[in-house]
Each structure stands twice: as C-alpha cells, then as structure tokens.
Amino acid sequence: MRTRRKKLDLRQVVGKGYGTYWNYKGRYRVCKGSRASKKSKTTALSIIAKMMEYPDANTLVVRQVYSTLKDSCYTELKWAIHRLGVAKKWKCTQSPLEMTYKPTGQKIYFRGLDDTLKLTSITVEKGYLCWAWIEEAYQVANEKDFDMLDESIRGAIPPETGLYKQITLTFNPWSRTHWIKKRFFDCEPDADILAMTTNYTCNEWLDEADLRKFERMKKENPERYKVAGLGDWGIDGLIFFPEFSESDHVIKPFPIPKDWRIYRTLDYGMDMLACYWIAVDTVGNAYVYRELYEGRDNGKGKDGAGHIISDAAARILEMTPEDEEVYLTLAPPDLWNRRQETGKSVADIFLEHGLALTKTSNDRLDGWAAVHEWLKVQKNEFGQLKPKLQIFSTCINLIRCLPELQYDEKKVNDAATEPHEITHGPDALRGFCVYWTVKADTAKTATKADWTQDMWEDYYNADEEGRRYLMQKYGNPS
Secondary structure (H helix, E strand, O other): OOOOOOOOOOOOOOOOOOOHHHHHOOOOEEEOOOOOOOOHHHHHHHHHHHHHHHOOOOEEEOOOOHHHHHHHHHHHHHHHHOOOOOOOOOEEEEEEEEEOOOOOOEEEEEEEEOOOOHHHHOOOOOOOOEEEEOOOOOHHHHHHHHHHHHHHHHOOHHHHHOOOOOOEEOOOOOOOOOOOHHHOOOOOOOOOOEEEOOHHHHHOOOOOOHHHHHHHHHHOOHHHHHHOOOOOOOOOEEEEEOOHHHHEEEEOOOOOOOOOEEEEEEEEEEEEEEEEEEEEOOOOOOEEEEEEEEEHHHHHHHOHOOOOHHHHHHHHHHHHOOOOEEEEEEEHHHHHOOOOOOEEEEHHHHHHOOOOOOEOOOHHHHHHHHHHHHHEEEEOOOOOOEEEEEEOOOHHHHHHHHOOEEEEOOOOOOEOOOOHOOOHHHHHHHHHHHHHHOOOOHHOEEHHHOOHHHHHHHHOOOOOOHHHHHHHHEEEEE
C-alpha cells in the first residue's frame, strides 16, 4: 500500500517576518538585513520552493566575485533543499557549479560579475531565465554592472506559464552613499520595488545565548548595534578612517584662487583610473576639488577593460582646463617599472602623451598614517576645529570609498585591499598625503655613498620640490 506523503508546512520551515517578501512578484525584491536576520536562508528557501512550483523557471545566482559563490549561495541553496526535504529531486554539481531540478530539467546557474562574458551568455535548456539573486549586493559598487545584469533578464514570457521576472538583492547594511539606497530605498513608491530592512528580532530560531550577545552589543556598543543589530545603514566592521565624516570633510564647491598650488594624484591600472585634483592654500590646507574615477564600464580600452595608458593620459589632460597650472602629478613608484616587451615604463608612456609624473612613496603604513593626519579634525590657524583636508561634494566616489574602507584582518595598521573597486580613490589620496607628510626621523644627513643608483636617478628626474622630498626621506647627500 502506498504511503501518503506528509504535506510540508512552509510556516514552520521558513518562519516569520518574510511573508510579504516571499509572496512578492514585482521586478525588484530588495532586502537589507542585519546579522542573523535569516535573509539569505529565506531567499534560498524561496528560490527552491518557487522553482518547484513553476516548472518553466530558471534562476541565475550572482555575486561580485565568482569564487565566493561555492561557500555562500551554493551552500545556502543546498541547505534549503535539505530543509524542504527534497534532496532526491535535485542534482548539485561543482564542475560546473549548478543545480538541476531532476523532474523537469530546470537549472540554477552561478556567475560572477568579475566575468561579464559568462554572465551575459547564458542560454537555458528548458523554460525561461526569469529570476536572479544577487547576494551581498553592496559589493556591486558600480550601478552600471547591475544595469547590465538587469538587462540580461529579458524576453517575452507566455502568460499561461504564470511566470514573472524578478531580481532579488540581499545584503548586509552598508554605507548610505551606496547607489542601492538611492535607487531602491529613497525612491518614490513603485509597484515594481519591494525594499525592506530586517533584523535578528524576526529570527525565532536564535537561542538565549544569541540574544544575550545582541543585548550586550546594545549596551556596550550602541552605534554598532544600530547597524549589526537593527540593520540601519552603516558598515559593520573595523572602519579604517573613523576620522572621516561628511559633515566635517565634505564641502560645497567654490572657485579655486589663482595663487593656490594645484596637484594631481593618481592610481592607475588597466582595471581602473582614479585621479584627483587637489588645491593647497597659502597656509597648507588641501581641497580635493575634481575627480576622475573610471573603470572597465567606461567603454574605452580593449573589450571595455578600461583605459590603456595613452587614453588615461588623454582623459586626465582633457579634464584639466588649459588655463589651470598643475604643479605636480603624483603617481606610485610601480609606474616606473620597465616593461620587458617595450623597455618602457608606464611613466615613460604617460610622458610621451604629454603627462609628466612625479614619483611619490608607496609605503602603505606611512601613507595611511599621513591620510589619518590630514583627515584629523584639529584647530587651524584661526582657532577653528577643521581637518586639513576637505573634499568637494562633486567627488562622489572618494566620498563613497573613504568610509567603506576597512582594516585588513591580517595586517596591523593596513587597509583591506578588498573590495578592490573601493581602494583606488583612497590609494590615490594616500600618494598625495604621504608626499606632503614626512616623518621627523627621516630628516637626517647622509653621504653620497648612502644613496643608491635608483635614488640618484629619482633625484635627477625630479623637480625642485621633488628633490626636497627625496632629501627629507633619504637624507641630504652632502
């Protein structure tokens, strides 16, 4: 005799707090959730359950970096399959990384935004690609990358299938300057957008020890509790520049006086060009007043990879008015490394295209210490409490990246190098700050014999101020 299958009670499997989220069928389903808010597990459960409900649906699961998918979304979806008691109906493989619902052949595909060709070339074997899940969506720093993914969920779907197109974004709280906040949370009411914030209080499966941890956080670190506990906008981690605040450092643009000295400082790679124009007033205060921040999405360079060197030089010169006199253009030392295939360095090629560079220090610890000093709020020459460096409100990427940068978990006093996209602006700023800030113990005397051939080459290639910097760093070669 055939035994009757026990009907699954989704309310007991999924729990509370996500009823609207589960049933929503609009285009964008966006969930910002604090720690232990079960947003990822609920999303994984909904994908598995909905795919079994809709036999023509296929799903694309995305993170910024492909290699992080296996230990995050893939694992969460496998957990959901077992939680729903349907493991025998699913085939899960790691090469290729995908999941197949065996009764129908529907698939869950996994892709990273770090490989756009694979992302945009998906063709499904059965049904339609109608759903996408972007996990840790705050890592998608460039809104145009999201637009590209959004456009890939396209094509007509027959009404009789009952299907709907939907992109789900889940993420931990992040900076309020992120494009996601403006696009989905600060917009006018829209029938195609569900944007919600959840927190640990809707997770009925936390035990007493878990709850006590949040209560301690609430008492001992109320500011962190707002983010990690309640899901408010902010960064849950060791912020590298706690000195930075928009109220202290971001100012309205104003005309730069003609007698102020102008610097450019840049960080360059084939994936990103970050360049800043900084004006220094007559008493040594600095103002970041213009920004060039362009990566692979700018449509320039081979296959949209970014700026080749000549294009990078052209863009910097293009953004510099003809009547604006730039004193120095600072760049990291690695741009002077000779290329084996050409015998030329990046700095050589910049020079050939009309842009002379001046080498600054690439010592990360000294450089970051210098940035901390420039951002520190202190009494100025008029007795006012102000930082020595302020940023025009038009430099949106630097304003976005500085508060998002976190400490490296393994290197004391160094900044994390991931997410990579947010490091370019701070790196360029670091080059300027360390050029101006020299440790007192480096202002020593030296002999000509103490200087290496590379030091002398730098000295002869530098201008007056560059030579002064080198003598402060290495000692006066008397």
